[in-house]
Structure formats: C-alpha cells, structure tokens
Amino acid sequence: MAIPDLQHPAKARVARLYWPAVGDYLPGVPELPEVEVLVRSLAPLLTGRTVSAVHVRRPKLLAPTSTRQLTRALVGGRFLGVARRGKYLLFTLQSLAQPAPLLVVGHLGMTGRMFLRPAGTPTTKHAVVVLKLGQEDFVFEDARGFGRFTLDTGALGKLGPEALGPEFTVPYFAQALKRSSQAVKVKLLDQSLVAGIGNIYASEALFRAGLSPRSPARRLKAEQVSRLWRAIREVLDEAIGWGSTVRLDYPGTARRDRLFYYGTVEGEFGTERLRVYDHADEPCPRCGTLIARVVQAARSTFFCPVCQRK
DNA sequence: CACCATGTTCCTTG
DNA sequence: CCAAGGAACATGGT
Numbered sequence: 001m002a003i004p005d006l007q008h009p010a011k012a013r014v015a016r017l018y019w020p021a022v023g024d025y026l027p028g029v030p031e032l033p034e035v036e037v038l039v040r041s042l043a044p045l046l047t048g049r050t051v052s053a054v055h056v057r058r059p060k061l062l063a064p065t066s067t068r069q070l071t072r073a074l075v076g077g078r079f080l081g082v083a084r085r086g087k088y089l090l091f092t093l094q095s096l097a098q099p100a101p102l103l104v105v106g107h108l109g110m111t112g113r114m115f116l117r118p119a120g121t122p123t124t125k126h127a128v129v130v131l132k133l134g135q136e137d138f139v140f141e142d143a144r145g146f147g148r149f150t151l152d153t154g155a156l157g158k159l160g161p162e163a164l165g166p167e168f169t170v171p172y173f174a175q176a177l178k179r180s181s182q183a184v185k186v187k188l189l190d191q192s193l194v195a196g197i198g199n200i201y202a203s204e205a206l207f208r209a210g211l212s213p214r215s216p217a218r219r220l221k222a223e224q225v226s227r228l229w230r231a232i233r234e235v236l237d238e239a240i241g242w243g244s245t246v247r248l249d250y251p252g253t254a255r256r257d258r259l260f261y262y263g264t265v266e267g268e269f270g271t272e273r274l275r276v277y278d279h280a281d282e283p284c285p286r287c288g289t290l291i292a293r294v295v296q297a298a299r300s301t302f303f304c305p306v307c308q309r310k
Numbered sequence: 311c312a313c314c315a316t317g318t319t320c321c322t323t324g
Numbered sequence: 325c326c327a328a329g330g331a332a333c334a335t336g337g338t
Contacts, residue, residue, distance in 0.1 A: 110316045
C-alpha cells in the first residue's frame with residue numbers, strides 16, 4: 001500500500017496542543033513517543049542534580065510507597081539518569097539511604113505532566129510531587145490522578161518487549177497474535193504483548209498498515225503481521241522525531257508548551273500529524289472516504305472503512 | 311446534570 | 325493456569 005505523504009497533507013491543518021496548559025485540557029494522552037520525548041528532555045535537566053526536599057501533595061499516586069518512604073529515599077539523593085520503559089519513566093538516583101542506585105517509577109496516566117520551573121513558583125492546583133533542586137523545582141502534576149510516582153517497580157515486570165526494541169521482532173509478534181481471538185486493535189493496547197502503544201498510535205499503525213482494527217488477531221496472515229510490525233515502528237519513530245524537533249519550552253505560561261501535537265483545531269502550533277485518530281466523519285487522507293469511529297473494549301477506534309477492509 | 315474520555319488494575323466468568 | 329470482558333479509579337469538558 002502506498003504510504004500517504006505525511007509531511008505535505010493535501011489539506012494542511014494546524015494542530016492543537018497535546019498537553020495544553022492547566023485549565024485548557026483537550027483529549028489526548030501520552031504514549032511511548034510522548035514519554036520518550038519527555039525523557040530525553042528531562043535527562044539533561046535532572047542528571048547530576050541533588051534533591052534537597054520533597055513535597056507530596058497527593059500521596060495516593062505514590063502507593064504503595066508512603067510519603068515518608070519516598071522522602072527518606074530521595075532527600076539528599078542525586079539523579080543519575082532518566083530512562084523509559086513502555087509508557088513509564090524511570091528515574092535513577094544515588095540515594096543517601098542505600099548504596100545501590102534507587103529507582104523511581106513514574107507514569108503520566110492520562111493527564112500527567114512533568115517539568116522544571118523556578119523555585120518559589122506557587123504550587124499548581126494539581127501538583128502531585130515537587131522535588132526541590134536548589135534554584136529549580138521538579139514538578140509532577142496530574143489533574144485526573146491516574147499517574148504514578150513510586151518506588152514500586154512491580155508494574156515493570158508485567159510489560160512485554162519494547163515496541164521499538166530489539167526483542168519486539170516479527171516472529172515474536174506473529175506468535176503472540178496467534179494466541180488471541182480478540183480484535184487486533186485490542187491486542188495492540190495490551191502492554192504485556194508489546195509495551196508503549198496506546199489508543200492513538202494503535203489506530204494510526206493499523207491505518208498505515210491498511211488493516212482492519214476488527215480483524216481477529218489470530219487471523220492475520222504472515223504478510224499482514226509484517227506490515228503491521230513495520231507500521232508500528234514507523235508511526236512511533238516518526239512521532240518521536242516530530243516531538244524532538246520541537247523546542248522544549250516547559251509550561252508556566254499558556255501557549256509555550258510545544259512538546260506534543262495532534263488534532264485539528266486551528267492555531268499556531270504546527271501541522272496536522274495524525275491521519276485517523278479523532279478524525280471521525282472527516283475524509284480519509286488516502287481515499288477520501290469518511291473515517292469511521294467504533295468502540296472496542298470501551299475505547300474509540302478510528303479507521304477508514306475502505307483502506308482498512310478485512 | 312449526566313455522561314464521556316482515558317491507562318491500568320482488579321475482579322469475575324468461562 | 326489463561327483469555328476475555330467489564331468495572332473501577334478521578335475529574336475536567338461537553
């Protein structure tokens with residue numbers, strides 16, 4: 001299937017902010033590419049910095065770690081690095097409390113954000129954790145509270161291979177899909193099968209591969225599995241590339257957070273990126289047929305009924 | 311005001 | 325034990 005030209009869409013539109021300023025929330029949730037871009041931007045800002053104090057505003061998001069445990073572990077600690085596993089952020093620190101490097105596991109949930117801001121800035125309404133780093137504060141805020149910031153690493157063990165990693169191979173993918181009668185779209189969201197894909201890029205990958213989201217996973221032919229595997233890597237790689245080419249301004253003022261893009265609202269934030277997600281009843285960029293929206297496993301799926309026949 | 315959106319976890323059912 | 329399906333969680337937006 002010919003891959004439509006993403007860089008020069010026939011009908012250029014302007015995107016809306018992926019993570020707008022607080023008080024201006026729009027649909028959209030961070031997946032692997034957004035977390036990767038965030039990790040790359042946070043790593044140089046945090047590495048080497050020492051935590052002088054910890055303020056916990058919403059202890060629930062640390063569970064099962066207590067405020068006291070997190071504080072004891074982090075105060076006096078020094079950041080060694082920031083990495084990513086699936087949609088999780090991994091912060092490693094040299095703690096005063098123990099000789100071995102300490103791992104803090106973060107997750108943005110649906111509305112989480114992490115950024116640095118000058119020390120002394122008033123705490124925002126949805127702040128979960130604030131780490132004092134001398135001249136600056138590292139802030140994790142989350143309006144809806146599905147995110148995490150914890151010493152508990154249990155969730156990591158349940159993750160399948162990284163979507164962009166060497167262990168996610170075509171043979172592995174084919175084997176994993178063969179075991180399920182569920183729709184392929186639903187399986188793409190299964191973090192134990194492959195880690196990092198969420199609702200947005202699942203629809204995008206299936207569109208790129210020209211496959212129906214409703215095909216039962218085990219019915220895909222070898223050639224279709226290969227195409228989907230390739231589409232997943234391309235879609236995620238491209239999204240990371242877009243994010244990392246954008247200047248990384250951290251929030252503080254509205255309209256300066258330019259990290260992530262998607263959507264169709266007119267604005268000054270860049271060019272439309274996504275081809276089917278949230279585009280119900282708009283023309284398919286490839287054939288012009290109206291994009292359909294269906295619900296699978298209680299999540300919206302967007303696809304072109306013509307380009308993505310069973 | 312009722313309902314929607316969403317990632318993850320937990321619970322139930324087969 | 326596993327696969328599948330659905331509820332629960334939380335809360336701003338519509």
